[in-house]
Amino acid sequence: MGSSRPGGAGLDSAGLGVRRAIGFVAPALLLIAVFLVFPALWTLYIGITNYQLTGPAAANPRVVGLDNVVEAVRDPLFTNSVWLTALFVLGSAVIGQNALGFGLAWLLRTVRPGLRRTIEGLVLLSWILPGTVVAYLWFAVLSRDTGTLGLLLGSPQTAWLVQYPMTSLIIFNVWRGTAFSMLLYSSALAAVPPSQLETARLAGASGRQTVRDVVFPHIRGHVLTNTLLISLWTANDFTPFLLTAGGPNHRSEVLPVLIYRQALESGQLGYASAMSLLLLVGNLAIALVYLRLLRRRA
Amino acid sequence: MRRTTVFGLLGVCALLAGCLGRTQEGDQARNADAKEITLTIVANAVAGGKNARGANWLQNWVIPRFTEQQKAKGVTATIRFEQNGAGDEDFKTKVALDLKTGGGGDIIEVDGIWLGELAQAGQIKPLGDVVGNTDWDGWNQIPKAVQGLGEFEGRRYGVPMGTDGRVLFFNKKLFAQAGLPVDWQPRSWRDVLDAGAKLKALPGVTPIQLNAGTAMGEATTMQGVLPLLAGTGRPIHENGKWQGDSEQVKDVLELYREVYGGGLGDPVLQQEAKGRDRSFALFSENRIGILLESDYFWRSVVEPKNGVAKMPDRDTAVGWALVPARQPGAGVGGQDFVSMSGGGVRVVNPNTRYPRQAWEFLQFLNSAEAVKESLAGAAQLTQRQDVNDEVLAGDPMLTFVAEEVLPITRYRPGLADYPKVSAALQQATADVVAGKSPDEAAKAYRAALVKAVGEGNVG
Numbered sequence: 001m002g003s004s005r006p007g008g009a010g011l012d013s014a015g016l017g018v019r020r021a022i023g024f025v026a027p028a029l030l031l032i033a034v035f036l037v038f039p040a041l042w043t044l045y046i047g048i049t050n051y052q053l054t055g056p057a058a059a060n061p062r063v064v065g066l067d068n069v070v071e072a073v074r075d076p077l078f079t080n081s082v083w084l085t086a087l088f089v090l091g092s093a094v095i096g097q098n099a100l101g102f103g104l105a106w107l108l109r110t111v112r113p114g115l116r117r118t119i120e121g122l123v124l125l126s127w128i129l130p131g132t133v134v135a136y137l138w139f140a141v142l143s144r145d146t147g148t149l150g151l152l153l154g155s156p157q158t159a160w161l162v163q164y165p166m167t168s169l170i171i172f173n174v175w176r177g178t179a180f181s182m183l184l185y186s187s188a189l190a191a192v193p194p195s196q197l198e199t200a201r202l203a204g205a206s207g208r209q210t211v212r213d214v215v216f217p218h219i220r221g222h223v224l225t226n227t228l229l230i231s232l233w234t235a236n237d238f239t240p241f242l243l244t245a246g247g248p249n250h251r252s253e254v255l256p257v258l259i260y261r262q263a264l265e266s267g268q269l270g271y272a273s274a275m276s277l278l279l280l281v282g283n284l285a286i287a288l289v290y291l292r293l294l295r296r297r298a
Numbered sequence: 299m300r301r302t303t304v305f306g307l308l309g310v311c312a313l314l315a316g317c318l319g320r321t322q323e324g325d326q327a328r329n330a331d332a333k334e335i336t337l338t339i340v341a342n343a344v345a346g347g348k349n350a351r352g353a354n355w356l357q358n359w360v361i362p363r364f365t366e367q368q369k370a371k372g373v374t375a376t377i378r379f380e381q382n383g384a385g386d387e388d389f390k391t392k393v394a395l396d397l398k399t400g401g402g403g404d405i406i407e408v409d410g411i412w413l414g415e416l417a418q419a420g421q422i423k424p425l426g427d428v429v430g431n432t433d434w435d436g437w438n439q440i441p442k443a444v445q446g447l448g449e450f451e452g453r454r455y456g457v458p459m460g461t462d463g464r465v466l467f468f469n470k471k472l473f474a475q476a477g478l479p480v481d482w483q484p485r486s487w488r489d490v491l492d493a494g495a496k497l498k499a500l501p502g503v504t505p506i507q508l509n510a511g512t513a514m515g516e517a518t519t520m521q522g523v524l525p526l527l528a529g530t531g532r533p534i535h536e537n538g539k540w541q542g543d544s545e546q547v548k549d550v551l552e553l554y555r556e557v558y559g560g561g562l563g564d565p566v567l568q569q570e571a572k573g574r575d576r577s578f579a580l581f582s583e584n585r586i587g588i589l590l591e592s593d594y595f596w597r598s599v600v601e602p603k604n605g606v607a608k609m610p611d612r613d614t615a616v617g618w619a620l621v622p623a624r625q626p627g628a629g630v631g632g633q634d635f636v637s638m639s640g641g642g643v644r645v646v647n648p649n650t651r652y653p654r655q656a657w658e659f660l661q662f663l664n665s666a667e668a669v670k671e672s673l674a675g676a677a678q679l680t681q682r683q684d685v686n687d688e689v690l691a692g693d694p695m696l697t698f699v700a701e702e703v704l705p706i707t708r709y710r711p712g713l714a715d716y717p718k719v720s721a722a723l724q725q726a727t728a729d730v731v732a733g734k735s736p737d738e739a740a741k742a743y744r745a746a747l748v749k750a751v752g753e754g755n756v757g
Contacts, residue, residue: 052419053391053394053395053398053419054394054412054415054416054418054419054421054714055415055418055419055714055715056418056419056714058394058398058418058419058420058421059418059419059420144566144570159566159570161570161571162566162569162570163566244571245513245571247511247512247513247569247570247571248511248513248569248570248728248732249511249512249569249728249729249731249732264391264395265387265391266718266721267391267394267415267717
């Protein structure tokens, strides 16, 4: 319809018309509806029932309204978990992966291409290996008595995953996820005009000053996008379960692990669904904050 | 457009919502005359791993024999064995999810204690409702108490797979080094702690392994809290009520504090994700002195040939003793010694396509010949009296369990709420191991219990 009018050409540049356009996107929308929208709504629905895996409430679930949400907010396990998740995201993603990723990208600009590719390859390897394999390797490194780290440090009695569960998880996740930040910052740094860096060097700016005043203004958008993505990924990451299973005594029970344990180990499907809803709301809130920051820049 | 999509999806949701928790009924004689059948048996057993003996038996003896037997009747039977090597709780989750979605094997091996919750969820049904007539000469061979393992609210759900008893295992070599008698039999908790104090002098040895914490799951309850509680004279469920933060529960938690706060046990081990397996390995390496376990430990863990933590010198190095009450006469029923028992049950999936054939297969699995074969020359408390009479004589440990332990043992309450109570007890021991006082832990336990089963059901 719009294609015939000169004014509408900008809106319908392909000249398909609304009906055909809908036809083209319908398969994608259908997939999104079936695999994304429907499960989300289904979770919402289960979240307002007392549905359980076994027992009487599995046969005849009852709608309990917002009771699950209220209970979750009052549950010390949930508050503990929110705090641990915040710590995990802040420590391993916002600070850890960001800083290490940028640091690597910045340092690798100037080294020989061969060395750079080797280091990039190694960093990437930790990112592309399957989670279960990686968890197994880390288990071997951190376990007590025969763990590699304990033997290297000469303190085989330390059970790292039990005595320092959150620290271990944060270091693990920094190691695991830095590759993405490194890649993103590498390409972002390539967009900084070399002439400006040269000028800064001639003006006698130190490395830190250059990064702060010349590089950062150019890559601010990248920093925000990167931080948003890795924050959300980390908040939803389930790999901690493979390493500590939330233990010892809930000390590393981040939200995805808590939800899994409540749903499948305790069988409280309704309660766990309400918790997933709260996690979703939390993620949306984080995303909104970042988006606002991005817009302010624009 | 967008609004219609959303409403459409909501409509679908509402339709499906009616399906939440729905289960189906079927005709018991369906496909009874089929000439080609497929049956799947699901067990938490895997060749070369967990319960390897059971897995080998199913794969190499049961399946070929039963297929042959059916062939003679003109029926082509395909029997599949779905192997699992998971923790018990994970396996339960898997079975429940299978049954919930209308899938799962035709015959499933479950822990007797799960019957209540699975039955109340409608995920399993009384055997007679699933397969029709359940007459079988084998019932006469299974003692009433053992049959009770396969029952819930007075109705039979499956055929039990045998039972067990809990004792204190100890390492005789370490006992000799510590100057303790190798025919040790403690008469009170104090005796156990005293022996632990002597063992503590040996370098690199953890004196006592008393399962604690949530990572060990049901093993904490069954090989820890419940036998101890029985030793205080008050079982966990009594007169229709669950025991709250009573003196007896506090006594049990106080014992945990003495073990883990007093350097007699290894608190870190209780919190590790694979702590139980590790405790087995440590025992077999002569690094744990005393360990409370069921005869499973003797049969499948330190067993010299097929055990998961083999001890070549098991027969001379491993001793066993009855679990003492807090002090003589303080146990349930005024007993001096106590134990707890449980066991697995094979149930028929209500969704099976071949209920009659599944029942026939179940009878075959529990025939004297099959049960005897399943032992592969080893001894075990099977469900069948005729087999027990024959096989137990050769094994002093199992004879001990049959003669000394089973007469004094108790079973867990087969109620749907039990797993929640069990989880609360595990958490209480975890709290004590992590340094909380027994009083605080008992208080938190009571709160968790009230939340799980309701104020009115807590005594």
